[in-house]
Amino acid sequence: MCGLRLLCVCALVLVPGFVLAQESGDLGVPAGEAETALESPVDPETYVLGPGDGLFISLTGSITDMYWGSVTLQGRLYLKTPVSRVTIGEASNLRIPVYKTIDRIQVSGMTLANAEKKANEVASKYFKDVQVSLGLARFRRCKVFVVGDVFKPGVVGATPVTRASEVLKRAELQGTASRASIELLRGGDVHSIINLYSFELTGDASANPFVMDGDIIMVPAMKKRVTVRGAVYGSGVYSLRISALTAEQTRTSEGIYELEAGDKATEIVRKAGGVAPWADLRNSYVKRRTGAESKAIKIGVDLEKVLVEGDTLADVLMEDGDILVIPSVEDVVYVEGAVNAPGAILYQPELGALSYIGLAGGPTDRASMGRVKVRRPNGDIISANGNPEIRRGDAVIVPEVTLRWWQDYLTIGTAVTSVVIAWLTIAR
Template identity: 30%
Template sequence: MVRRSICVLLVVTMLVTPTLALAQPVPSSQEPRAPAIPTPQTPQVPPQAPPVDFPVRAPGGVPTAPRPDPCGLVGQQRVQSPEYRLGSGDLLDVQIAGRLDVTRQQVVVDPEGMLTIPPIGSIAVAGITLRETNRRVAERARALLRYAEVSISVQQPRCFEVVLSGEVERPGSLQSSALRRVHDVLLAAGGITPRGSLRRVVVSREGSSVELDLLRFELTGDLADNPLVEEGMRIHVPPRGGSVTLTGAFRRPGEYEIGADGGLRSLLQLTGGVAQAAAAGQARLTRVQPDGRKETLSVDLARALAPPADVPLRPGDVLFVPQLTVLQDVVEVRGAFNGTAESSRTVTAGKPTIVQRFELAQGDRVKDVVGRAGGTAAYADLRLALVERVGAAGPRQRIPIDLHRLLVEKDDTPNIVLENGDVLSLPVAEDKVYVLGEVRNPGGIDFRPDLTPREYVALAGGPTVRARFKNATVTYRNGRSYLLAQAPPLEPGAVVTVPEVSVRWYQDYVTIATTISSLITAYTGLFVLFGGRVNTGDD
């Protein structure tokens, strides 16, 4: 038993001793060193793109945030559109999948516009779309290989030079990728100066040119006015043309350059038109005349812009459309007033007249509005002024206003209180007396206070044979009529009417019979006078 225990102890000792020996550290000839203190590592900051040394402004001078050069990020761009047109310098990713293996390679379109893909060969791809390129390469691959699926994508679009000129902040040449559009290239060049035109940008290439309206693109997003740039393209921004100002109840009020057609309808379609609460029928167009005088015209936009009608615009025009709430209390004056600088001018009977609307304050009377309209003109017929008023329920009323009594005689009886929507009309004083009806020369005759109605008829050539002069009448401008013999002294604008003699139905036949009878009598007398013979000249 003791022998067995000693043997087990020896075996265990032999097994444990090598393990402990291996666990001991190997003595080193070098002196021990203190453990190194780890130094903190600063996080690595990815390199940033160099800052742009000019502020980028949108076309028209609107500042925007700086943007990198269009070609600075082309390595990170990947074309997805199958309508992208290839050109020299495009880097393509070509993948051909067979039955057992897949071949993938990157190929650059060479300067001749050829795409060389081993083992397919060279294919002309310049100017064609990415979809068409896939189709051509697939046809060539299937002609050589029994089974092949081709997939081509643009890994990196080409970069080329575009020339900018005219009213651009940084004119000259600019590197651009084929993915950029005209608007982006102008932004990268600093934008269009305030003096430049946003609606007549000229883009030319290979002898052909087209005019772009970048304002239309900005407001509507129409890419037809913002095409992709192409190699060899030149972009010219001409000086800004004439502009008009839209104020009041418009969806986009402001100053706009006049378009190529020069009409108001296209401008309103572009800017969104008038606001919902606009009084389009009460618009006012202020226009500067060649002599520097401003003239304001009343415009009903609904009627003036009904197709095919349009309102031609001139540089400096200002179109104002009030809101409906502003027009709750207005009065309109028409006729022989002196007017103000904002009055719309017309001509009536050879004399200048005005049409203008005024805001109506509570309690305003006729005399107040006449003063705002610049007073009455020297050729105004003060006694025949009137106020047209639309009642709440009923026809339009015509209220006579004797301004001579109000302004000259200082009688305030005609000075009535005006209401919203009233129209104050003041006619031009007539300086003629009109003689009409059965006279030899009907028409107007210059007024002379010393002439009687009969003398005016005589100046008109006198009555004709069919005139019934005793029934002639005189009608005055106030609407009253008198027989010629009972008429008071004439005044300008009076009308003298000479009626025609009333003829019964049988009197014309009697006249015809009398004429025929006279002819028969004359012929019979000649027959008897010559003894019943007719001289033929043979005797």
């Protein structure tokens, strides 16, 4: 009698929660379970069961019932049938089923579909017309071990629908950690190679597998690397540049990125998050050290031709240790030399060199207009003859004449005459 009362009390406590769960569409899932975001419905043909998975077991046919079950720590699932019902309260019509275990099934390591087939095989030994359906209702928690170049090595909690990238995000990759050749070990063997670049840039899900209980993720250091510096949305250190004329802020960053075989400048730019709107694509370049003395050379790479015009021949194959520099577009044009108001002038499109000389107050009387040069931001120097169109960041250089015909000759003659007269006076 005491046992029946205890059963009734337990039922009064549990049944309201069970009913509420039915109304919320989460039948029988224990309260407090955190929801797991899914990227797609669980595939019964591929989902592998393990200890802790929660299931709905549905019986149809001569017996119709549904109950909550979970895979035990030994990897078993208990198959049950209702044998009676208990009424709660004398005036209540609420009746809860009492179950009897008819068999247990070893399901750990089986896919959900195969476990359902096994459950039906077992049920057929006891009933002729009962069908068993298994529905996954709760994911088990599993441990994944992360080692190598991470800030937080050790155990990371996950579920069977957690991807490797989510685990690595919690472990926090170091700046020198590889993102393209991370090993996922399962059962002591390399199960797959994790390539975060491939997943993030192309959406290749095979490069970012789901994790399983006991997986070990080994994060090595980069074998080859390049540095990207300048106007990119990088993950490295960044600073803000403020325009002297407009007070506009632009971000420049510097970071280290892994070099994979065949990577060109455009692949590295994508790894660095892409170029910023203020990037000076035309004047980008690669700094490379070559030879036994590691002499630095500069290789121009016109990213505007590659990224905007689609000229793949203008791309540059990167090498280990290269530095890709993407300067910021200057909002000004510099006019230097023999002008009345030298300095920075706010850039205006479609103006030539002569126009900027005029905006700088015009040439002085000593300006050599036939020898005006234009210096591009990448260091190239061109003649201003023909009044070329000026780009952002250009410098217009107006040199002075060495001698200005009669004025300079008169000045020199006067000075020489003064010296001769003084000498003759002293000689007397």
